[in-house]
Amino acid sequence: MTALEFFTEHIATFKSIFAQHLNVEPQNVQLLSVQETPRERIPRAATIPSSATTDLDILFTVSRGGGRGMLKPDHVYTRLKHDFQNIADRSGKMKYQLTTEMCTPGVCQRGECRERVYLDDQQQTVISIGGIAFVAPHHNRIAECICPEGYGGQRCELEINACARSPCQAWEMCVPSHEGRHDCICPPGTTGDRCSQPSCENEGRCLEEAELSLVDGRVIYRWDAGSGEGSVATDASIADAQWHRISLSRRGRRTRLVLDGADTKEGWSPPGTLALLDSFF
Structure with a gap:
């Protein structure tokens, strides 16, 4: 048939x-x-x-x-x-x-x-x-x-940074930083001892800015979670009349931008208030 x-x-x-x-x-x-x-x-x-x-x-x-x-x-x-x-x-x-x-x-x-x-x-x-x-x-x-923090590879079989060894307390998040180091931070919306307090006072809402744009054919992502602006961009231009797949994830200060599953770029925001943005495609 x-x-x-x-x-x-x-x-x-x-x-x-x-x-x-x-x-x-x-x-x-x-x-x-x-x-x-x-x-x-x-x-x-x-x-x-x-x-x-x-x-x-x-x-x-x-x-x-x-x-x-x-x-x-x-x-x-x-x-x-x-x-x-x-x-x-x-x-x-x-x-x-x-x-x-x-x-x-x-x-x-x-x-x-x-x-x-x-x-x-x-x-x-x-x-x-x-x-x-x-x-x-x-x-x-x-x-x-979808690998847990610290692991990579097709089957999440590889340790790729210090977070694979679970160095943080149970109530903290591990965020890899430069030169093989890591930061232990409170989950989004929390702060203080054992991350037990809301990070926004007086029942307010924590707001952040984020922008995904196309400049001269390059994909650029900018964000500000309260500690200053961070940015990350692709090297290649996608202004070629073809379909492209963009994967963007942010955890703490680090943002990862992946173009077509191969071209990976990372950017960092200044130290300070940290937030988490779920991955989207």
Whole structure:
């Protein structure tokens, strides 16, 4: 079965069956990516064998409807797995196989494993037939290890700074500094003995400034958490009409900016009031 055959003959049945088992309307089952793949590849999502050599990988999402957001992937997977035999019995010539979980025990030595889905705009599926138009990039799923402070490597197997040895008290945060040193600081919003007091007096709110900008093609991040401005910038220009991935994280005085998963730059703010900004992409 090709992608064209799926959209011509089977898309309505696919949406109807899955919607019924997820207790939503068929239009709430939204296809994000459909791609033909060799049979020997590991399935990426609900997979429909098409011939002796080809599978069809389908990446989809499900909305609750009525503006109530999306169903969580774990919920969708659990429901479909529980009803899988019934789904298979009703699907006729379509034979499904659910994706296997990427984050299995042992993938990461330390830290947290998170499954990521990346869209490849260099490869696309384009369908136009019978009033149906579908254009979407191909997709790829991988497992990423989110390492605890002090560790790095693909599986968080490497000690990369002094914080790996847990040198701080239980109520403190360890923040690596220059030349292999480290600082033990209170978590954001706290100060004083054993970090037991709020850092903003009179029940006030602690505010900070942050700015992510593009200057002459370079990505620049500036921030001020109360002790003075810090900044970090990429060397490479991204003004090339291509998609780029920027990962930005800040912990204490240190900020790390990663471009396309490879070009890593770090910057530091002046000593003083410290704050924590969660990673975002």
